[in-house]
Amino acid sequence: MSLHKSRAPYADRCPVRDVLDRLGDRWSLLVLFVLEEGGTLRFSVLKARIDDISQRMLAQTLRRLEQDGLVSRAVHATVPPKVEYALTPMGFSFLKPLRSLEAWAVEHHEQVRQARAAYVAPQRAEAL
């Protein structure tokens, strides 16, 4: 997920990669979830709901989501300024596959946790 800027040739032009390069970072999914739950939200509200995100990361994340067309940004020329964020139709449509992923995660979470707990570092190849 997080993923880094440089992409590998193998991964190039892979839509899944392209998506995860953007949405697989630390905050994007969180923002999408919060926006789905909250509807249209102001910057400060988003900041308060996620609470441990920095101003910088929230702004950066929103910019990217907006740039990709998943989130809309509406500026109201008032004093004080008021900027509202919401999911676009494409943003909503993305939640569907995300739910599929979530379902798998919930379903297999315990199994994964157990696998991790039971895991022992492998022996060298010749030790067996």
Place this chain on the structure above:
Amino acid sequence: MSLHKSRAPYADRCPVRDVLDRLGDRWSLLVLFVLEEGGTLRFSVLKARIDDISQRMLAQTLRRLEQDGLVSRAVHATVPPKVEYALTPMGFSFLKPLRSLEAWAVEHHEQVRQARAAYVAPQRAEAL
């Protein structure tokens, strides 16, 4: 997703986060895809197929996938050593939601690309 080690309180105990923290990195999905396509593969074959992955990252990725129970590792005590990797049943099951994500990505890839191309940096709040 590359996602980073430290997780935020908000994200804690979120299965989706937990999954993406592991699988959202730069190589995990690639390895899963290659293993799905190739069946049981040796380390060197995986290395050759992905070709631009470093030895270090491949080993690390395989370790984590094995640890999470998505990939199995079979060591053959031969000379030279031979280690074979394959998807576990859970590994296969994960491909299903992954397909869902892939379908979305393929379907909306062009739309996202256009959104990016059309994007112009927003004005300051008061400029509007």
Place this chain on the structure above:
DNA sequence: CTGAATCCTTACTGATACTG
């Protein structure tokens, strides 16, 4: 062949301070 260990470079992230 299949890794592990080390070093080094790069990129992400958060804190802080500042602007419209």
Place this chain on the structure above:
DNA sequence: CAGTATCAGTAAGGATTCAG
């Protein structure tokens, strides 16, 4: 309120070298 700019710490990724 809603950001941007700068700075510094940390973590990820690659190259190289060595080992079982």
